[in-house]
Amino acid sequence: xxxxxxxxxxxxxxxHEDVLTAMSTPAxxxxxxxxxxxxxxxxxxxxxxxQSKVAQPFITSGSGTLGWDMMVNLLEAGDxxxxxxxxxxxxxxxxxxxxxxxxxxxxxxxxxxxxxxxAIADALAKTKFKMVTVTHVDTSTGVLSDIKAVAAQVKAxxxxxxxxVDGVCSVGSEEIRFDDWKLDIVISGSxxxxxxxxxxxxVVASPYAIQVFKDRKTPVPSxxxxxxxxxxxxxxxxxxxxxxxxTPAVQLIYALHxxxxxxxxxxxxxxxxxxxxxxxxxxxxxxxxxxKTVAQDEAAAAxxxxxxxLPEGVEVSQLVPALAGKGVQIAGGILQGLATKYFRIGHMGxxxxxxxxxxxxxxxxxxxxxxTELGYxx
Amino acid sequence: xxxxxxxxxxxxxxxHEDVLTAMSTPAxxxxxxxxxxxxxxxxxxxxxxxQSKVAQPFITSGSGTLGWDMMVNLLEAGDxxxxxxxxxxxxxxxxxxxxxxxxxxxxxxxxxxxxxxxAIADALAKTKFKMVTVTHVDTSTGVLSDIKAVAAQVKAxxxxxxxxVDGVCSVGSEEIRFDDWKLDIVISGSxxxxxxxxxxxxVVASPYAIQVFKDRKTPVPSxxxxxxxxxxxxxxxxxxxxxxxxTPAVQLIYALHxxxxxxxxxxxxxxxxxxxxxxxxxxxxxxxxxxKTVAQDEAAAAxxxxxxxLPEGVEVSQLVPALAGKGVQIAGGILQGLATKYFRIGHMGxxxxxxxxxxxxxxxxxxxxxxTELGYxx
Numbered sequence: 001x002x003x004x005x006x007x008x009x010x011x012x013x014x015x016h017e018d019v020l021t022a023m024s025t026p027a028x029x030x031x032x033x034x035x036x037x038x039x040x041x042x043x044x045x046x047x048x049x050x051q052s053k054v055a056q057p058f059i060t061s062g063s064g065t066l067g068w069d070m071m072v073n074l075l076e077a078g079d080x081x082x083x084x085x086x087x088x089x090x091x092x093x094x095x096x097x098x099x100x101x102x103x104x105x106x107x108x109x110x111x112x113x114x115x116x117x118x119a120i121a122d123a124l125a126k127t128k129f130k131m132v133t134v135t136h137v138d139t140s141t142g143v144l145s146d147i148k149a150v151a152a153q154v155k156a157x158x159x160x161x162x163x164x165v166d167g168v169c170s171v172g173s174e175e176i177r178f179d180d181w182k183l184d185i186v187i188s189g190s191x192x193x194x195x196x197x198x199x200x201x202x203v204v205a206s207p208y209a210i211q212v213f214k215d216r217k218t219p220v221p222s223x224x225x226x227x228x229x230x231x232x233x234x235x236x237x238x239x240x241x242x243x244x245x246x247t248p249a250v251q252l253i254y255a256l257h258x259x260x261x262x263x264x265x266x267x268x269x270x271x272x273x274x275x276x277x278x279x280x281x282x283x284x285x286x287x288x289x290x291x292k293t294v295a296q297d298e299a300a301a302a303x304x305x306x307x308x309x310l311p312e313g314v315e316v317s318q319l320v321p322a323l324a325g326k327g328v329q330i331a332g333g334i335l336q337g338l339a340t341k342y343f344r345i346g347h348m349g350x351x352x353x354x355x356x357x358x359x360x361x362x363x364x365x366x367x368x369x370x371x372t373e374l375g376y377x378x
Numbered sequence: 379x380x381x382x383x384x385x386x387x388x389x390x391x392x393x394h395e396d397v398l399t400a401m402s403t404p405a406x407x408x409x410x411x412x413x414x415x416x417x418x419x420x421x422x423x424x425x426x427x428x429q430s431k432v433a434q435p436f437i438t439s440g441s442g443t444l445g446w447d448m449m450v451n452l453l454e455a456g457d458x459x460x461x462x463x464x465x466x467x468x469x470x471x472x473x474x475x476x477x478x479x480x481x482x483x484x485x486x487x488x489x490x491x492x493x494x495x496x497a498i499a500d501a502l503a504k505t506k507f508k509m510v511t512v513t514h515v516d517t518s519t520g521v522l523s524d525i526k527a528v529a530a531q532v533k534a535x536x537x538x539x540x541x542x543v544d545g546v547c548s549v550g551s552e553e554i555r556f557d558d559w560k561l562d563i564v565i566s567g568s569x570x571x572x573x574x575x576x577x578x579x580x581v582v583a584s585p586y587a588i589q590v591f592k593d594r595k596t597p598v599p600s601x602x603x604x605x606x607x608x609x610x611x612x613x614x615x616x617x618x619x620x621x622x623x624x625t626p627a628v629q630l631i632y633a634l635h636x637x638x639x640x641x642x643x644x645x646x647x648x649x650x651x652x653x654x655x656x657x658x659x660x661x662x663x664x665x666x667x668x669x670k671t672v673a674q675d676e677a678a679a680a681x682x683x684x685x686x687x688l689p690e691g692v693e694v695s696q697l698v699p700a701l702a703g704k705g706v707q708i709a710g711g712i713l714q715g716l717a718t719k720y721f722r723i724g725h726m727g728x729x730x731x732x733x734x735x736x737x738x739x740x741x742x743x744x745x746x747x748x749x750t751e752l753g754y755x756x
Contacts, residue, residue, distance in 0.1 A: 004404040004405070004406065005406075005410070006405075007404075007405035007406060007407055009407050011625070012405050012406070012407065012408070012625065012628060013405060014404075014405045015404065015405050020402035020403075020404065021402060023401040023402045023629055024398035024399060024401045024402045025398075026382040026385075026392075026393065026398065027382070027385035027390050027391060027392045027393050027575075028382065028383075028385060028390070028707075029385055029387050029390065029707050029709070030390070030576070031709075032383070032707060061439065061440045061441040061444070061576065061577050061579075062439050062440045062444070062602065062624075063439045063624035063625050063626075063627070064624065064625065065601075065602060065623070065624035065625075066439070066440070066602050066624075068601065068602070069600075069601050069602035095601070096601040096602075099597075099599065099600065099601045099604075100601070189625065191625060197405075197627065197628060197629040197630075198408070198439065198625045198626065198627050198628055198629075199439050199577045199627030199629070199630055201439075219477075221477065221599055222447075222477065222600060223443075223446065223447050223473070223474040223477045223478070224440065224443060224444050224446070224447035224474075224602070224603065225602065226477075244712070245443070246440075246441035246442065246443035246444075247389070247390065247441050247442065247443075247567065247569060247576045248441070248576065249441070249575065249576050249577030249630075250390060250575060250576055251401055251575040251576075251577070252575075252577055252627075252630075329406075329407050329410060331407070331409075334622070
């Protein structure tokens with residue numbers, strides 16, 4: 001691989017050499033008998049990564065944001081939606097849902113924390129929701145939601161309510177038990193825990209969600225995001241037959257196939273434990289530096305990324321270039337009004353799973369050295 | 379490049395080695411100072427390829443079909459739209475526009491021909507259209523529309539009417555003079571004349587189209603396709619500043635940048651003349667074989683692809699595998715009711731521009747040999 005800055009932002013993450021090689025697969029028809037099983041197996045492996053036996057994956061050309069848009073298939077005008085927001089992405093997901101007619105009830109927590117069980121119970125008692133959305137890891141804060149507990153609470157109060165998880169920054173780096181936890185939707189993108197360059201939208205839907213889509217009373221007010229277009233395509237390719245709605249991103253799907261094979265070559269439990277261990281160690285490094293993570297307690301801290309409050313006197317506009325000068329790309333903040341007050345580091349995928357690459361050590365060393373250079377004393 | 383079947387379908391086409399190398403660019407942040415100018419220059423070069431000085435390109439993650447979807451920005455419920463259809467893609471574009479409230483008037487021609495000037499004049503005289511759509515090259519038939527003449531006719535009759543060109547199968551292989559011909563929209567994808575793997579939607583909008591978008595009376599009923607989200611992103615990157623709505627497909631944009639540089643390294647006129655010469659020669663080969671192209675006359679035949687009626691006794695299900703056995707991938711038909719009656723061959727990009735690759739010779743030789751093997755006698 002050509003020398004480059006280590007990409008240690010919370011996505012895109014570093015890519016395995018074999019994944020990058022797959023990106024340069026020579027021109028191949030989207031209906032070529034060689035490609036059809038690659039797409040079909042990718043659909044199956046996406047289902048495996050979220051530990052489902054029955055869910056329907058959708059793999060389409062687009063960014064993670066396109067997955068939000070696909071909720072147009074489930075919403076009808078006036079539907080009540082409860083949005084549990086733990087940062088920028090929860091807020092913007094709600095903005096998307098409103099375009100498709102949702103009446104939003106927000107449960108917001110202060111930056112770094114998450115809505116309480118009591119607050120959720122109160123909201124569920126007051127309104128019958130069509131859908132509850134929760135951001136598994138909000139990339140703006142690094143706050144991890146307890147989606148297992150949220151789903152259990154929602155389904156206990158209202159079994160018909162759809163549980164929708166924004167897993168853009170969690171699929172592949174956080175444990176997800178789609179069937180066991182009774183999730184209805186998990187939305188993701190290719191460029192984070194799945195370890196593939198950006199450009200694929202990935203959505204997984206429960207049989208119940210598909211039924212809600214099929215039973216809707218009004219037409220889906222979207223063309224490109226319409227599951228009526230995509231569902232036959234996914235079923236065809238999984239059945240090892242080609243079908244056409246829009247040309248799939250052949251090279252990205254070869255790359256996804258390669259990465260999913262690597263991910264599934266060892267038990268998922270091993271993968272999630274390793275991510276948790278590296279994240280805990282990274283947070284300890286932060287504390288040792290006398291700094292605080294944005295996530296306010298260990299149980300609510302993501303395993304694939306960490307957001308850290310900057311110390312007094314160090315600007316994000318100094319810290320990011322200082323690390324870049326050491327060959328490490330990190331990210332600034334994006335929470336409105338607080339964007340300059342913190343920075344974010346990704347620890348997902350091969351950077352976590354392959355110790356020999358020394359990515360995590362390099363980012364820790366560069367962080368310590370950069371802070372020191374910028375005059376910070378613990 | 380690894381050995382593979384030559385991909386001679388009407389897109390995806392064969393990719394230049396440098397484009398494939400760019401596809402495997404190591405992980406790079408979408409806000410990295412190295413990437414920002416790559417995106418910015420790509421936007422500028424897309425404008426150059428359609429020979430505009432003033433148009434606004436949108437480069438987004440998605441397939442060519444997403445470009446159709448973006449017409450949601452220009453349509454409001456009840457808007458009259460005239461659709462000039464020369465095949466499958468014209469019909470389906472109309473289906474998309476209907477989702478966004480368009481009242482469609484179709485001008486259909488029999489397979490292989492295009493709506494007449496008189497028919498267009500009659501339609502324009504009868505109704506005030508918000509938009510007229512024309513498929514520059516319908517990939518299902520290989521029929522080339524005279525978009526210069528259509529635009530002139532529409533603008534003469536009704537200057538306020540938007541002229542929307544589906545250029546998915548023409549940008550990069552057919553001459554387009556966006557400003558001179560007074561076009562308002564050109565829609566394309568990455569995988570045809572632009573010579574880049576599939577996964578990017580490319581839309582170019584005139585200042586007038588942007589004004590129509592800004593002056594609309596009702597909110598845009600889409601989130602992912604909403605120009606209010608994308609316009610600031612395109613303006614920022616072209617101004618060499620990063621901005622965020624959805625993560626761009628970094629590697630695909632590196633590949634697009636590489637391909638656009640190659641395309642613009644010689645005069646566009648040379649490129650279009652070469653495509654025209656190769657296409658004319660290919661049609662002559664077809665005639666020499668005693669076969670007929672679907673496009674009924676030379677002036678209405680595309681320069682980047684050709685659709686050919688099968689002779690009696692030869693099945694498409696025999697011909698496609700026969701060529702595949704010789705290392706050449708071609709495509710069957712897709713016109714409803716006629717799909718098994720014809721086949722399609724792409725002749726675009728490096729396969730046309732670089733004679734030394736011998737792609738065109740190989741497809742011609744393989745076609746002749748396959749037909750002979752299948753018992754066809756001229």
